[in-house]
Amino acid sequence: MEDENKACWQYLNSGGIKFPILSLLVISPIETQSSQEIFVRIDTGYDGFLLLSEEKYRRMGFYLSELPREYWPEGETVTGEVFRLRRAWTIVEIPKLNIRIEGHVDTFRGNTDDLAGLKLIENLKLLLDGPAQTACIIF
Amino acid sequence: MIKGSIPKKLEEMFRKKAMEKYGYSKGAISKALEAAIRLWLRYDYDLADEEESNNRAFESMKEELEEKYQGMYVVIADGRLISVHKTLDEALKVEGGKFSHRIVFRVGEKPVRRVRLGWRTKTRHAGST
Numbered sequence: 001m002e003d004e005n006k007a008c009w010q011y012l013n014s015g016g017i018k019f020p021i022l023s024l025l026v027i028s029p030i031e032t033q034s035s036q037e038i039f040v041r042i043d044t045g046y047d048g049f050l051l052l053s054e055e056k057y058r059r060m061g062f063y064l065s066e067l068p069r070e071y072w073p074e075g076e077t078v079t080g081e082v083f084r085l086r087r088a089w090t091i092v093e094i095p096k097l098n099i100r101i102e103g104h105v106d107t108f109r110g111n112t113d114d115l116a117g118l119k120l121i122e123n124l125k126l127l128l129d130g131p132a133q134t135a136c137i138i139f
Numbered sequence: 140m141i142k143g144s145i146p147k148k149l150e151e152m153f154r155k156k157a158m159e160k161y162g163y164s165k166g167a168i169s170k171a172l173e174a175a176i177r178l179w180l181r182y183d184y185d186l187a188d189e190e191e192s193n194n195r196a197f198e199s200m201k202e203e204l205e206e207k208y209q210g211m212y213v214v215i216a217d218g219r220l221i222s223v224h225k226t227l228d229e230a231l232k233v234e235g236g237k238f239s240h241r242i243v244f245r246v247g248e249k250p251v252r253r254v255r256l257g258w259r260t261k262t263r264h265a266g267s268t
Contacts, residue, residue: 027231029231029241029243043257043258043259043260044258045255045256045257045258045259045260046254046255046256046257046260047254047255048254051256051257051260063190063239063240063241064231064238064240064241064243065230065231065241065243066190066240066241066242066243067242067243067244067248068194068197068198068242068244069184069186069190069194070194070198070250071244071248071250071251072184073250073251073252073253073254074252074253074254075253075254075255075256076253076254076255076256077256077260077261078255078256078257078258078260081178082182082253083181083182083183084182084183084184085254086184088243089227089230089231089243089245091227091228091231102227106254108256109181109184110181111260113257113259113260115257115260117257
């Protein structure tokens, strides 16, 4: 669902609730492994750039681009739980729109969510079209 | 059997909270203690040897890096400085296959202490509640 000036994705239905999502090409630091297109939920409650599941973080080799441990922040859930995140460098691309953004990818023990946070979306013009159930990046 | 001592005030708060949560029964303190230990164990990461070695190397050279390479990306692996780059792209392409862990750091970057994790992010169950 794309034209010259925008790329759009249908909201994702998860457990009866529909979420706006984006598709990102996440660049892996492993040379031999192809980078992966990942659907991420847009979450304005997440302060960071990109949160990936623990499994994707490991499989895509982000142990090869990690920040020093003293630069790993604590993560805090809305219920007040606090624990350590792992944090690495990544580059995300939206090839259709020729967008390429550098930022940090986070994960934590047991995480299964993939989220685009405030640090990522501050680089984008986003249109959340509720009636059409689409999230679009406008270029 | 775990034995130890904690400050009196903290013990009082812990006992009060345990009773509120698990009721005024004999096992309440044990249940609360188990949940607290599970949470503590989950809080942080233990580093593998190579990760530890790379982090020690970073700490030992941090001041020197800040003097010489402000704004550059440095790659640390195998417990030593491997290379310095102007761009993240270049830094990510360095000798990926040789190491099981690398540090990539932009010199001068300021740490973020805490990150909010999102409206719906959940953690795995930490124990009996």
